[in-house]
Ligand code: FES
């Protein structure tokens with residue numbers, strides 16, 4: 001029987017293999033794992049943002065059921081090595097040195113706290129309830145230091161220094177692009193527009209709160225960690241460094257995890273201390289955060305504020321873009337935070353052929369929780385601002401925003417295209433993709449309709465936002481940690497296949513999509529492929545899932561391993577059929593000599609033969625298993641455009657999204673249904689940023705947005721995650737421009753929605769109320785803000 | 797400090813249990829910690845996310861904001877009780893057919909809420925699905941569209 005891979009291979013929209021377990025109630029997250037003898041950790045966290053403190057834990061130690069209480073002194077005085085500071089993923093950008101070591105995050109505050117929620121110790125007890133009760137028995141005395149909550153406050157002349165060694169609170173500073181050329185272009189421009197943006201920190205908010213289990217075996221000195229992370233192998237490496245524990249005596253497993261979105265990439269102080277505590281007590285310890293605790297300290301995304309500018313020629317050519325950014329890092333520089341400055345700069349020209357660009361980023365520490373990766377990372381602010389500027393400058397020049405975009409797109413024959421921001425885009429066909437969106441909207445009729453409706457006192461707006469992202473972060477050498485994709489493939493003697501993937505599935509459907517890659521390459525049915533992921537015990541290596549990397553890099557590595565296997569199998573088939581390997585064909589799971597297809601041998605027959613080691617070429621080793629560390633030539637650069645039609649009621653400021661069209665090109669799609677799911681999911685988060693979401697801090701640094709809430713912005717306290725009723729139906733249209741350098745032409749695509757939606761939605765609302773001569777809006781755009789913009793003082 | 801415990805009888809997925817609990821113990825805690833119902837997920841502990849939704853006497857309730865003592869005598873069902881010997885119900889099947897779950901953390905709660913909703917409204921519009929059926933549940937992954945599709949598909953099959 002010849003399996004037909006076309007049913008389940010690359011490009012087919014098969015249903016996901018992971019669903020059934022969830023639907024039957026069988027998923028198991030960290031908190032669902034039965035542990036018979038675990039102790040429970042509760043962290044003592046600072047209630048103040050900036051203060052020196054003393055802690056008195058005497059009463060907590062006396063609570064019955066409490067096993068240990070660790071104050072900062074207890075941790076330092078323990079025989080177990082105090083955790084080292086976190087390290088950084090890379091320097092902020094080329095030519096800019098690493099920030100001062102004193103800014104690297106610490107696992108606990110020793111005598112001064114730097115943000116609301118920072119860990120100053122822990123209680124370990126027999127049950128979680130006892131640990132929580134004992135927390136109430138801890139007394140902390142604070143001596144407040146004036147907190148600096150925003151980048152502006154932090155860089156004011158009289159601002160208190162958060163870290164003494166960095167008195168001005170500036171962690172790093174640097175620019176990318178050609179500053180002089182950019183300035184020159186601005187001088188020669190016919191039209192320029194400048195826009196301000198505030199930091200708008202948003203919270204990734206995966207639905208499962210963070211948790212971790214540490215198990216230590218004294219006899220073998222083995223530390224087993226079960227945790228909510230997107231990067232199990234890298235997490236292990238970091239824990240090994242920080243705890244000074246041999247890496248080969250640590251394992252990290254990630255059970256079913258309820259989302260990540262970048263926030264579950266790098267470990268947090270709590271994770272490190274769970275490991276530390278397991279070693280110190282030589283016990284199994286468990287921590288499970290509450291939602292409030294999770295929101296208090298889990299990294300926010302964005303934090304970009306500043307000024308963005310664009311320059312346009314008389315004819316409508318974009319001459320230059322310029323940005324001056326203050327980047328709010330939080331109190332400590334998180335592991336990935338510095339490198340996001342470069343990632344944003346690379347994309348500052350978007351999909352356009354812009355000859356000059358310059359972006360200057362100042363990284364600033366504030367008395368807030370850390371900023372780090374969140375889906376879309378710095379591409380979101382950079383492209384939201386670029387796309388807002390393109391629309392605004394087009395209008396200023398009396399041109400149509402769609403027409404200006406079409407005029408300025410990088411042409412298909414310009415690839416690989418070197419951007420003025422320093423990126424090298426691999427492939428693209430922007431206008432073709434863009435036109436599909438315009439057709440779907442019937443753009444020119446819609447513009448006419450907009451005019452007519454305005455005469456009737458109705459206000460619709462059309463917003464456009466083009467996007468790309470740094471997808472599939474690689475190649476190695478680009479940053480200071482490994483960035484290859486890892487994929488091992490084992491063929492069982494029965495012909496069944498196990499894929500060992502170095503990525504991390506937590507909603508993306510890798511069990512299905514990576515299985516499809518193997519099914520496609522080996523010609524075996526998807527049902528015969530098992531994908532193993534999320535475990536340092538079972539998978540040799542990996543760098544995890546982030547930066548939209550799995551389809552291109554893990555998928556690429558799996559494809560390459562499969563190809564090595566097919567090749568080895570071909571030698572066996574040649575041996576078997578008495579021909580040379582170069583005349584052996586492999587198709588749909590069958591090997592045959594090109595001239596005598598009747599002598600076919602199936603893949604599973606070959607698999608059995610290689611496993612047994614009998615009747616194989618003499619120089620060949622038995623076994624059919626391969627691994628690949630795939631180090632790509634370049635990142636991949638997917639693209640597309642989101643177009644949004646809204647109607648605004650000027651009397652109330654309320655808006656409705658009437659139409660949402662997303663065009664997408666992520667090269668060859670492994671599973672189009674999963675791609676669409678990623679797009680819509682990203683749009684919901686992007687819509688959240690445009691309309692509802694913002695992490696707020698009080699002037700004294702108190703975090704105000706920890707609990708989830710069920711109302712739109714307007715009252716202080718809580719955080720709004722979009723609900724079903726907030727989302728429009730989305731129309732998705734795809735084109736396929738393969739990546740020229742990945743094994744099957746796939747590009748990453750996980751972040752398009754969060755990158756494109758904010759700009760498209762903000763543009764649409766501003767376009768709708770343009771007749772009211774409004775000032776630029778500041779997301780999240782509430783109906784109240786729309787009403788205020790329309791009715792601001794000084795206007796009739 | 798000793799707290800009076802109360803004896804509570806609950807039926808969970810067809811099995812009757814008698815437990816002795818402190819008055820402050822939440823139904824979600826009893827179900828997860830004493831009965832091993834880890835299909836109930838705890839996303840917010842504050843009645844917002846709906847990940848902990850179960851059915852109590854046929855009505856969907858958020859188990860994180862109910863005390864176990866309030867559930868005395870109740871018949872509780874979780875998502876694990878829906879399928880018949882491994883055969884998914886129409887709603888469950890529609891969720892996988894329409895790719896209505898990604899990480900799946902919200903799914904057990906949403907399925908239970910939808911299961912109850914479709915009892916009352918067998919032919920909901922998309923707007924009703926968004927505004928009513930999914931009113932008490934958050935999903936951070938899917939953007940809801942495929943969930944709306946799944947509820948529509950399931951409703952058609954139930955007709
Ligand atoms: S955990 Fe009960 S509603 Fe969120």
Ligand code: FES
Nearest residue numbers: 898902935936937
């Ligand atoms: S699928 Fe992840 S929260 Fe809904």
